[in-house]
Amino acid sequence: MQNRLGKKFYIREVTTVAKELLGKTFVKIVDGETVSAKIVEVEAYYGAIDEAAHSFGGKTKRNKVMFNEGGSLYVYFIYGTHYCCNVVTGLQNDGSAVLIRAVEPLTGIDYLAENRYGKTKLTEKELMGLTNGPGKICKAFNITKKENGIDLSGEEVFLLDAKKVDKSKIVQTVRVGIKKSAELPWRFYLKDNPFVSRI
DNA sequence: ATCAAGATTACCT
DNA sequence: GGTAATCTTGATA
Numbered sequence: 001m002q003n004r005l006g007k008k009f010y011i012r013e014v015t016t017v018a019k020e021l022l023g024k025t026f027v028k029i030v031d032g033e034t035v036s037a038k039i040v041e042v043e044a045y046y047g048a049i050d051e052a053a054h055s056f057g058g059k060t061k062r063n064k065v066m067f068n069e070g071g072s073l074y075v076y077f078i079y080g081t082h083y084c085c086n087v088v089t090g091l092q093n094d095g096s097a098v099l100i101r102a103v104e105p106l107t108g109i110d111y112l113a114e115n116r117y118g119k120t121k122l123t124e125k126e127l128m129g130l131t132n133g134p135g136k137i138c139k140a141f142n143i144t145k146k147e148n149g150i151d152l153s154g155e156e157v158f159l160l161d162a163k164k165v166d167k168s169k170i171v172q173t174v175r176v177g178i179k180k181s182a183e184l185p186w187r188f189y190l191k192d193n194p195f196v197s198r199i
Numbered sequence: 200a201t202c203a204a205g206a207t208t209a210c211c212t
Numbered sequence: 213g214g215t216a217a218t219c220t221t222g223a224t225a
Contacts, residue, residue, distance in 0.1 A: 043206070052206070053223095062220060080218035082207050099206060135207045178206055 004162040007153065010070030010089050014096035017070070017089045018044040019188050020167070023165040026103055026159050028141050034140065035108030037131060039100060041189035041196045043175045045086070047095025065149045067093050073157060075138065075148040082183025084136030085143050085157070087152065101176070101187075103131045104195040105140075112140040127195035133197045165190065 002025065010017060020102060027036045027147075047055030047066065054063040054076065066088055074086040074097050086097040105112055105127075110120040112130055116139050120143040122130070131137045138144070152158050167189075176189045189196045 036209085045206075054206080057222095060221065076206085077219055078205060079207055080220085081207095081216095084206060086206090133207070139208095175206075179204095193209095 001164060002173075004153070005159045005161055006070075007071050008154070010087065011091060012089065014044045014046050014071070014089045014094075014098060015186060017087070018042045018098045018163075018186065019170060021087065021098055021100075021159075022170060022188055025106065025159060025160040025162055026100065026141075026157075028143075028176035029074050029155065030108070030110075030111055030142075033108055033111065035111050036106045036160075037103035037112075037137075037141075037151055039102075040104050040193040041100075043099045043101055044185070044186040044188075045097050045099060046186075048186060048187075052175070052178040052184075053095065053112070054098075054148055054181070055097075059095075063095075066097050068096050069151050069159035073143075073147055073150050073152060075143055075145060077145060078135075083144055084134040085138050085141075085147075099134060100137060101134050101190070102195050102197045103137055104193065105130055115142050116140045128194060132195045 019139045021039050021042050024039050025036050045053035056064040068088050069092045070089040072088040074088050086099050087099045090096040113120045131140050171191050173187045
């Protein structure tokens with residue numbers, strides 16, 4: 001039986017939460033249907049010491065959700081075309097969050113496919129590319145600025161606990177796609193999982 | 200008021 | 213491999 005992750009889970013040090021998010025289940029309820037996916041790749045961002053974090057340099061209209069107490073969803077718009085989805089962690093005003101970079105679809109795959117490709121019959125290649133990147137996840141789950149700031153203890157979007165992933169399965173590397181603080185090894189993914197965005 | 204850069208992706212050669 | 217797509221913020225005038 002899977003239980004919802006509680007407030008305590010999120011209000012901890014951001015890299016700890018990032019690591020433990022691997023293997024957990026991301027759920028969105030759409031018209032009573034459960035759309036879910038396993039988290040396989042994440043990155044940690046921490047405003048106090050991390051120049052690459054949106055929260056570095058203080059609160060703005062765009063990033064204010066990142067300063068919430070852990071357990072909110074932070075969605076931002078980037079490059080004029082893509083949304084990315086983060087789980088806020090830590091205490092109020094921490095400015096820390098975990099970016100969800102890749103997930104493995106579990107249920108509601110037709111919903112994800114329809115949003116991403118406008119069809120439900122997918123080739124093997126399309127299936128593998130369904131949710132293996134931060135922008136793709138938001139497209140597939142139809143997560144937009146409407147979802148920014150929502151509480152993960154609500155009934156629409158939340159996370160389920162899962163069996164703890166063995167430490168030997170977690171790979172830790174540097175983050176992808178950033179120029180500032182690029183050396184911080186705050187990216188975590190599940191070893192050998194085919195849905196990880198890049199190796 | 201104008202402008203460049205950004206936690207990305209898809210489509211081109 | 214290169215680049216267009218085209219929103220938000222923060223710097224400069």
